[in-house]
Amino acid sequence: MKRKKHFIILIATLLFVSTILAACGDGPGGKNNPDMEGKTVINFWTPAWDEASEDWWNKWIDKYNKEQEDVYVKIEIIPGDAWDQRITAAQAAGTSPDITTMNYNKIVFSADQGKIVALDDYVDAAIFDDLYDNVRDFISVDGKHYAYPMLVEPSSLLFYNKEMFEKAGLDPNKPPKTWDELIEYGKKLKDGRISGLTAAGNTSELGWTHWGLQAMVGASPISDDWSEATINNEKYESLLNLWGTLYKEGIFPKQMPGPYTDIQPFAEGRTAMAINGSWAISQLRNDYPEILDNIGVAVLPTPDGNQDVPTASLGGWTLTIDGNSDHKEEAADFIQYMLAGDEEIMIDFFKNTTKFSKFAVRKSVDEVLAEDPEAKDDPWRKMIAEEVVPYAVAEPIYAWEISLAYANAMERVYLQGADVKKSLEQAEKEINDYIKTNDYAGTNPKQN
Known part of the structure; x- marks a missing residue:
């Protein structure tokens, strides 16, 4: 009797599912x-x-x-x-x-x-x-x-709170353009539980959000023919030192709030500046329309202030x-x-x-x-269309493991206090080991 009951339930379930599927098939573009x-x-x-x-x-x-x-x-x-x-x-x-x-x-x-x-x-x-x-x-x-x-x-833009800028004695119409200014502004803006800046906060996020930053300094972690690591140099040292300084100076919070793709911590006033992608504009306009007049959006700061260079990946x-x-x-x-x-x-x-x-x-x-x-x-659209998109670079096509080697090197420095040069040496070894283990040299389809 129990088996018969189970069989009836099974048939009823199948009939229900088939009814739902049939209904879906009759909609626009459906099979019927x-x-x-x-x-x-x-x-x-x-x-x-x-x-x-x-x-x-x-x-x-x-x-x-x-x-x-x-x-x-x-x-x-x-x-x-x-x-x-x-x-x-x-x-x-x-x-x-x-x-x-x-x-x-x-x-x-x-x-x-x-x-x-x-x-x-x-x-x-x-x-x-x-x-x-x-x-x-x-x-x-x-x-x-x-x-x-x-x-x-664009994966990387600088969002900032104009009211917090004014409170810190900063011009709300002049966001930072250089890395030194970013550090200087961040020190002035941090206030108790309010951090000066938030950005990517874990290995995975660092792996893809920093493609634009690497292009900004003219660096790539692997050679064009994918035959050797090219991560152990002064260009990467500058990037790791920047992130390390932002953390050591308390500009970054001890732990980044929320995922990179969520602008909520910035919108709620928990940070004065945030590095985030253009998708955050839609979040701000749909979910936080009451604060839009108080928000500025700018090109990401560069080492020397020249912003006619890549500042984001696309x-x-x-x-x-x-x-x-x-x-x-x-x-x-x-x-x-x-x-x-x-x-x-x-x-x-x-x-x-x-x-x-x-x-x-x-x-x-x-x-x-x-x-x-x-x-x-729309000033945000105009600025991004004219000053960010034309200079931005494509997302790289090399293996994700290469990006993770960079991200791990960055985390070792800014979270663990590791020596920059030693961390890059470890990343270099990780990338070269990957190349050797996977017969990766010469496999870049763009170079074939």
């Missing part, structure tokens, strides 16, 4: 959508970011689909925690969608392995001329373009066509429509969806934004 009948279906996967972005995708894809006679784009928005697993499994099974959203640092390897195809044979060549030069390089391999970029997000997303797609031409048409066509599509994204916390990769889009009343009067 009658608008798809008789048309070539282009499957498109993208990770879930937020509700506003999901609405934007659906809005413009619906518009595209209504304009097509023979093609239908079916979007599937996948939760972020399941994204990597779904993509990896689909690639292994040969069931990848026609179009996939891909971040910049995966493009070179995906192209080299034939997982994605060059767009050049399927789109108007002029769309690549519209890209900023540094961003165009992110998607190029051997002169061909394997993706079309959607946006960039994360971001692109659209790519799967190497095994049977509908490459149709997929390319959609990509060109969505990302490289009417400027209003991307302006809607930057202005209404992301509140100018993400930035254009197309010169034509920025030209239109420059004339938009709301955009041109």
